[in-house]
Amino acid sequence: MSGAVSSPLRLYRWRDPPVLGLAFAAFASGFGQFGAVSALGEVARTFGAGSYHVATIAEQAGLSGTVLGVGLAILRLASLGGMPVSGLADRFGRRRVMLVSCASGLALTVLAAASPGYWWFVAIFALGRPGLTAVNALTSVSAAEQTSIADRAKAIALVTGGYGVGAGVIAGVNGLAGKAIGFRGLFLLALLPLLLLPAARRMTRESDRYEAVAPESPLPVLGAVAAPYRRMLAIVAALTFAIGVMTGPVNSFVYVYAQNVRHLAGPLVTGMVVLAGASGLAGLLVGRALADRWGRRPTSALGIVTMAVCGVLTYSGSRPALVAGYVAGVLAAAVFAPAGGSLVNELFPTEVRASVSGWVTVAAVLGATLGLLAFGAIADVAHRFAVAALVAAPVPVLGALLLVLLPETRGRELEEIPGTITR
Numbered sequence: 400m401s402g403a404v405s406s407p408l409r410l411y412r413w414r415d416p417p418v419l420g421l422a423f424a425a426f427a428s429g430f431g432q433f434g435a436v437s438a439l440g441e442v443a444r445t446f447g448a449g450s451y452h453v454a455t456i457a458e459q460a461g462l463s464g465t466v467l468g469v470g471l472a473i474l475r476l477a478s479l480g481g482m483p484v485s486g487l488a489d490r491f492g493r494r495r496v497m498l499v500s501c502a503s504g505l506a507l508t509v510l511a512a513a514s515p516g517y518w519w520f521v522a523i524f525a526l527g528r529p530g531l532t533a534v535n536a537l538t539s540v541s542a543a544e545q546t547s548i549a550d551r552a553k554a555i556a557l558v559t560g561g562y563g564v565g566a567g568v569i570a571g572v573n574g575l576a577g578k579a580i581g582f583r584g585l586f587l588l589a590l591l592p593l594l595l596l597p598a599a600r601r602m603t604r605e606s607d608r609y610e611a612v613a614p615e616s617p618l619p620v621l622g623a624v625a626a627p628y629r630r631m632l633a634i635v636a637a638l639t640f641a642i643g644v645m646t647g648p649v650n651s652f653v654y655v656y657a658q659n660v661r662h663l664a665g666p667l668v669t670g671m672v673v674l675a676g677a678s679g680l681a682g683l684l685v686g687r688a689l690a691d692r693w694g695r696r697p698t699s700a701l702g703i704v705t706m707a708v709c710g711v712l713t714y715s716g717s718r719p720a721l722v723a724g725y726v727a728g729v730l731a732a733a734v735f736a737p738a739g740g741s742l743v744n745e746l747f748p749t750e751v752r753a754s755v756s757g758w759v760t761v762a763a764v765l766g767a768t769l770g771l772l773a774f775g776a777i778a779d780v781a782h783r784f785a786v787a788a789l790v791a792a793p794v795p796v797l798g799a800l801l802l803v804l805l806p807e808t809r810g811r812e813l814e815e816i817p818g819t820i821t822r
Contacts (some may be wrong), residue, residue, distance in 0.1 A: 410606040413553035414638035418545065421538045421554075424501050427592035427599075428534040429565025431508040431527065434589065438573055438582035438654075442520055453739050468775020470521040471651045478764040480529025485536045485757035493544070493753065494605045497537040498596065504530035505593040512586035512661045520582075535562060536756040543744035544606035546753070548812050550739040553679075555681040555744075559736040563729070565592070568682060570654065574669030608749045608813060624751045624758065631746050632758055634804050639768035639799025642645050642703060646732070646790045647767025648774030649710040653725060656784055661718050673724050675729040682733025690738035694809040696802045699742060702735025703799040707792040715787040741756045744806035770794075778786030 410637040488496040507527030514520035542554040710711040712722030
């Protein structure tokens, strides 16, 4: 354990078992959530009818860009349920809510294997989305609360990496064996992290920072964030919305684009995922170092702008551009994650941190939903995904300008946030 702050709080280093348990929960969340995205090409083939010889998106991908976009938008909108679930963690504890949410989300992912049609697939996945979305938010909150300033960016990078590994594993398996096992077999694999969840339960702990304020925590409601923090929350939410407009469709369409439009063979898709995993690890290491040296804001800005550029490259129209853009985009997102995650958690006190995370989730969902609907529709009209990417890219770049309205939090402990209760 680390004692980097002058308080009786029990804090951990980034590689201690409680933080590793959070990383596994994030892994399970990524594995469950990304199943819908990685298997989208197989789902479109199963429930659609692509000929692969003509120019329209529907005939290339199996389902039209609009249908795919609406389905993915519904899944994103379902993530809004993660907001009240995350808010419950301000009342009942981060650990309890996280574990229950993870178990329910994975169980519904398994159930999606029985989908008899495309819209059934969307509906069942949508039911599991709130729980898995809440897990993603709460692992970051818990990692921030259970570490000191010396380990916080590292812990958030580890948790983010856990989510990325989970997403990468399910995508890699789909690339290698997707045609053999189909999307149904892929979703059944969610049983594995579900069965391992009790091990994570034994590793994780409730944070002392939460325990210190739990008796005063109000019931989670939509207005739970106190007035002094609402301006900062509005800025963070607007920035998150802008990022989601680009990253939502870019990340969600990439596998159906790779498999059904650019016709990358399964092993090549898996190779792309492996390269992205390596670049993501490198990005987390670089992002963590830059967040602690440059600061949270400049590192976040660098990651956001680079993600937008890489999104355009990914869909620009060739196989090399697809691979290069995707791998570089994962690198950029990984650079952003430790800085952005640390900034959000360091701006708000413990009493409302989980509720704030819920609001940020809402902003991300709404941005991604708008992006998915627009991206699919523009791709249908233009018969090219490249045009849709060009339209979406300026939004996060403009959103990054909002960072100048937020204070820099590098080097600041959570107890230094005004209004935080400690005992």
